[in-house]
Amino acid sequence: MAKIIVVTSGKGGVGKTTSSAAIGTGIALKGHKTVIIDFDVGLRNLDLIMGCERRVVYDFVNVINKEATLSQALIKDKRTKNLFILPASQTRDKDALTIEGVQEVLEELAKEFEYIICDSPAGIEKGAQMALYFADAAIVVTNPEVSSVRDSDRILGILQSKSRRAEEGKEPIEEHLLLTRYHPGRVALGEMLSVSDVEDILAIPLLGVIPESEAVLKASNQGTPVILDTISEAGMAYGDAVDRLMGEERPLRFLEVQKKGFIKRLLGG
Amino acid sequence: MTDSGFRLKGSVVTTILLEIQFFSLNDIVYHLKEKIDQVPHFFNQAPIIIDISKMKRGITLEEFETLIQSVSGLGLGVIGWRCDPENLPVWKSSVTIPLLPASKARAISNAATPKEEVSPDVVVKTVVEERLVPQSTKVISKPIRSGQQVYAEGDLIVLAQVSAGAEVLADGNIHVYGALRGRALAGVKGDVEARIFCKSMEAELVSIAGNFMLTDALQDIVWKDSAQVLLVDDNLEIAPL
Numbered sequence: 001m002a003k004i005i006v007v008t009s010g011k012g013g014v015g016k017t018t019s020s021a022a023i024g025t026g027i028a029l030k031g032h033k034t035v036i037i038d039f040d041v042g043l044r045n046l047d048l049i050m051g052c053e054r055r056v057v058y059d060f061v062n063v064i065n066k067e068a069t070l071s072q073a074l075i076k077d078k079r080t081k082n083l084f085i086l087p088a089s090q091t092r093d094k095d096a097l098t099i100e101g102v103q104e105v106l107e108e109l110a111k112e113f114e115y116i117i118c119d120s121p122a123g124i125e126k127g128a129q130m131a132l133y134f135a136d137a138a139i140v141v142t143n144p145e146v147s148s149v150r151d152s153d154r155i156l157g158i159l160q161s162k163s164r165r166a167e168e169g170k171e172p173i174e175e176h177l178l179l180t181r182y183h184p185g186r187v188a189l190g191e192m193l194s195v196s197d198v199e200d201i202l203a204i205p206l207l208g209v210i211p212e213s214e215a216v217l218k219a220s221n222q223g224t225p226v227i228l229d230t231i232s233e234a235g236m237a238y239g240d241a242v243d244r245l246m247g248e249e250r251p252l253r254f255l256e257v258q259k260k261g262f263i264k265r266l267l268g269g
Numbered sequence: 270m271t272d273s274g275f276r277l278k279g280s281v282v283t284t285i286l287l288e289i290q291f292f293s294l295n296d297i298v299y300h301l302k303e304k305i306d307q308v309p310h311f312f313n314q315a316p317i318i319i320d321i322s323k324m325k326r327g328i329t330l331e332e333f334e335t336l337i338q339s340v341s342g343l344g345l346g347v348i349g350w351r352c353d354p355e356n357l358p359v360w361k362s363s364v365t366i367p368l369l370p371a372s373k374a375r376a377i378s379n380a381a382t383p384k385e386e387v388s389p390d391v392v393v394k395t396v397v398e399e400r401l402v403p404q405s406t407k408v409i410s411k412p413i414r415s416g417q418q419v420y421a422e423g424d425l426i427v428l429a430q431v432s433a434g435a436e437v438l439a440d441g442n443i444h445v446y447g448a449l450r451g452r453a454l455a456g457v458k459g460d461v462e463a464r465i466f467c468k469s470m471e472a473e474l475v476s477i478a479g480n481f482m483l484t485d486a487l488q489d490i491v492w493k494d495s496a497q498v499l500l501v502d503d504n505l506e507i508a509p510l
Contacts, residue, residue: 124416150415150433150434151415153414153415153432153433153434154414154415154416154434156412156414157413157414157415157416157417157432157435158416160411160414161417172411200448201432201433201450203412203429203430203447
């Protein structure tokens with residue numbers, strides 16, 4: 001039975017798609033057959049981050065409307081074995097998604113894949129609700145600032161009340177907090193919420209903390225999931241998060257202000 | 270700021286609604302007086318709104334004016350009237366008391382429940398009647414998140430936090446065994462004895478029977494500490510626990 005994981009946040013621009021790409025890739029690297037679905041119909045971005053935008057022929061909406069089969073629409077990742085992408089449509093809007101249509105596609109994918117990652121659009125409306133409805137687990141992506149934390153709190157409420165698990169009275173969706181764009185220096189100055197502030201407000205288990213890093217933007221522009229950049233802090237932090245998602249214990253890293261070494265300071269680096 | 274000698278402010282007041290179902294002056298006055306005699310201090314000069322939106326047959330201006338006079342004669346202060354906005358009588362602007370906006374859907378559905386207890390022609394929705402209903406306690410064990418609203422007809426017990434942007438309401442007391450960061454309104458049907466208890470006071474708003482206090486005022490009294498909120502002589506009192 002496949003595990004359906006939604007990557008969601010409420011607020012836009014916090015790193016949902018970056019996280020979906022990184023975590024999906026990370027799970028696939030561990031040998032599990034994984035598919036990432038872009039639910040952001042009309043504003044498709046996942047294919048860009050994954051660097052497969054030129055290979056998109058059919059999309060999620062085509063499959064729902066039976067204009068294409070799943071195997072026609074699924075894009076096999078060139079770098080990572082076991083990884084597939086189901087892109088969103090750029091020309092349609094969220095109304096093209098229906099509960100029945102999404103359910104049918106997910107059921108078919110579940111036969112073949114171990115993990116299904118749903119990259120949710122921002123907001124709390126139809127698109128976001130569709131992405132989280134069938135989820136078994138949720139990764140709530142949050143930036144360490146008040147508006148993002150508030151929106152994450154809101155989406156946690158929706159996970160508890162509007163998901164299929166909630167409606168059928170089953171065990172609630174497993175919740176994970178992923179704190180992204182964390183800047184230890186600014187936390188020390190009191191300009192940003194700290195890990196414990198966010199944990200205190202949201203009261204859900206912490207999956208990982210991804211430090212603010214130039215590597216993320218660079219990776220996005222190159223169309224490479226940042227987790228493959230194994231020498232960057234962000235890449236390593238995503239690696240840790242995937243390990244924790246798989247049930248392994250990993251200590252938190254990159255939470256302290258890095259002290260510049262003598263040579264580095266001398267060279268102004 | 271006080272050059273004009275006054276300030277205009279908004280305020281929320283709990284009032285009694287007299288919902289007329291059909292006009293029969295003698296019956297209305299008789300049954301209403303009976304209710305008043307049970308708890309005279311409660312009704313003495315109490316503000317009341319006359320609602321004619323549930324009347325199947327219309328009412329004439331003379332009948333309505335007599336009704337207002339009779340209700341005032343019983344020692345109640347008629348502050349306004351309400352009517353179905355789709356069905357406004359032609360004489361609406363001749364009435365001496367203000368026409369108030371129609372109630373929201375929630376008030377209407379509440380009116381439907383206690384029908385059996387009251388006489389068929391007069392529905393007096395008061396605190397006193399609500400107390401006759403045995404109060405049940407609602408227990409919530411998961412955090413109440415931003416945007417969620419929980420209402421309990423009796424007491425409400427929350428075993429987790431109430432997030433900022435969430436709202437908890439109860440006819441009775443509210444207990445929060447976690448941080449209270451959202452809004453908490455106890456005694457929403459007018460119970461002045463209701464209280465709010467919480468493990469960490471960080472609320473956006475606390476209210477008891479319509480008397481409320483906001484974050485700014487709370488911060489000066491008890492903040493991020495266990496507290497209770499109670500009403501003493503119409504004033505909210507916040508006390509550490």
